């Protein structure tokens with residue numbers, strides 16, 4: 227199962243994912259994917275540096291699934307909610323199905 | 325309402341400056357997250373699922389229009405245009421940026437508000453009856469005592485690092501509308517043996533993973549001794565409360581481990597040894613604080629308004645709203661009006677910045693400049709003339725704020741759950757929305773009558789599920805959200821903790837299960853019974869049979 231590394235951005239708290247080349251992205255689709263434990267270790271040490279550089283806080287790795295159409299499934303309800311960045315106020319809509 | 329004096333202003337502004345400096349030091353790297361976290365929590369700033377969350381205290385649930393407009397402005401300028409009113413009479417913003425927090429705190433200080441002690445192991449925002457100084461069953465205004473407790477507990481040197489958080493509620497009316505029995509200390513103003521007012525003091529109530537109904541530690545406390553007595557309770561708790569285990573650190577655990585009699589003995593011994601005069605408020609200071617809470621001048625009016633009566637005859641929606649959301653007032657010709665934040669399809673307790681502005685306008689036009697926050701997550705205009713009620717209704721209806729379901733099934737309490745909260749096991753908001761949809765028909769709700777349905781997304785019980793007549797608790801069962809249902813809880817004078825009725829339900833089956841429970845109640849109830857009466861008479865058997873019989 228592939229994995230990505232996620233965190234919250236320090237200055238605004240928004241959910242982000244480690245992208246290729248050490249950048250951070252709000253879109254899980256653009257996250258750097260680790261296929262092996264070794265690849266994940268590389269991502270985690272890059273993320274650790276970003277913590278020290280005060281770019282992000284609360285780093286952790288999470289498994290994902292790639293669906294047939296190529297989109298990323300964050301698997302757990304919690305991670306689907308985080309990845310959606312959405313509010314529940316605006317209207318009678320809700321995009322993470324029960 | 326209470327106005328800050330020079331000292332209050334200086335103190336709050338100092339705290340804003342201090343936190344501005346702390347944020348700057350965090351951003352520059354002088355402080356690590358481990359060092360910064362306790363500092364931000366002391367200022368009500370959490371890091372949640374999506375972003376930072378800022379918890380703002382609304383002392384005893386009272387807001388002026390100016391304050392409400394400032395909250396609306398903060399939501400618009402620094403958040404996503406809405407906030408969430410909580411069961412502790414706080415307002416939470418869910419999308420605040422760390423870099424903006426010092427400016428937000430400065431904006432709050434401008435209107436005499438802050439986030440101090442909305443988190444951490446200290447005395448939290450003191451909550452109260454939202455109908456204070458308006459209700460017709462009130463003995464004495466509880467807000468005066470809330471304000472005294474607030475001033476006493478703010479940065480109290482002895483009680484700022486307690487074993488765990490500490491919550492106090494005060495009610496001054498015959499009916500308990502502040503869930504006092506579910507607080508660390510619950511204070512009820514009562515009439516004493518010589519006709520003077522004092523407090524019945526409850527201690528050791530609480531929700532969370534180990535719910536307890538508070539027990540009476542003192543049947544009657546002369547009110548001038550409130551501070552010294554509360555001081556003694558906190559001292560005994562501070563000394564003996566457990567600091568080794570976060571789950572056993574609340575006062576409720578201590579009270580139940582020691583037994584109420586032993587706990588009382590220790591408190592009374594400490595109190596008898598206390599120099600009370602050094603702690604209790606001098607008479608003139610009490611009078612000074614009380615003077616801020618003088619109720620508005622309300623010239624008596626005819627108790628019956630003809631136009632209002634005619635509207636109730638001709639407009640069934642208005643009549644329904646009036647029956648549930650307009651409450652009696654102590655002055656003839658007036659009423660308290662509940663502004664519903666429970667429109668079906670919306671998140672319970674959420675209010676947009678536009679709605680906040682709108683309610684502030686109404687409070688100025690019709691409400692003598694007062695707004696209250698109910699712990700059931702609605703707003704209240706406490707003082708409205710009956711003659712203005714139809715105009716208030718029309719205005720509210722145009723803004724989606726006139727759902728006539730106060731205290732009915734649609735008036736659910738609901739915590740943010742997994743949609744916002746880092747501690748959640750399951751979602752609560754979408755479940756509440758589905759339940760609201762199932763019971764959308766106002767006639768059905770009227771037929772069911774008053775009923776309290778409360779829901780939490782984890783065992784911390786922020787959504788008061790333990791005290792719901794029907795309680796819903798989200799749990800995580802091997803990665804699936806599962807909902808446990810409890811029956812028979814009550815937050816009122818007959819306070820009780822609900823009992824689990826059986827195995828949990830998957831999310832999509834919860835509305836049906838609630839439907840079954842409600843039908844079982846309606847089938848079994850006798851004339852004049854409410855849900856609790858029926859539940860206490862028939863017991864769990866018919867509910868179990870209806871829910872699980874076919875299994």
Ligand code: HEM
Nearest residue numbers: 410411412530531532533574738739740745747784785786
């Ligand atoms: C979203 C961030 C929140 C966090 C991290 C949080 C955390 C907690 C925790 C850990 C407890 C359990 C305390 C204990 O048993 O010792 C608790 C209890 C409680 N919270 Fe929250 N809460 C949050 C939001 C809310 C909201 C939105 C409300 C109101 C809707 C609320 C009201 C309460 C109440 C009434 C209790 C139970 C009373 C008690 O026994 O202390 N909280 N909360």
Ligand code: SF4
Nearest residue numbers: 739745748781782786
């Ligand atoms: S009950 Fe649990 S899920 Fe709900 S707000 Fe409290 S801590 Fe979060």
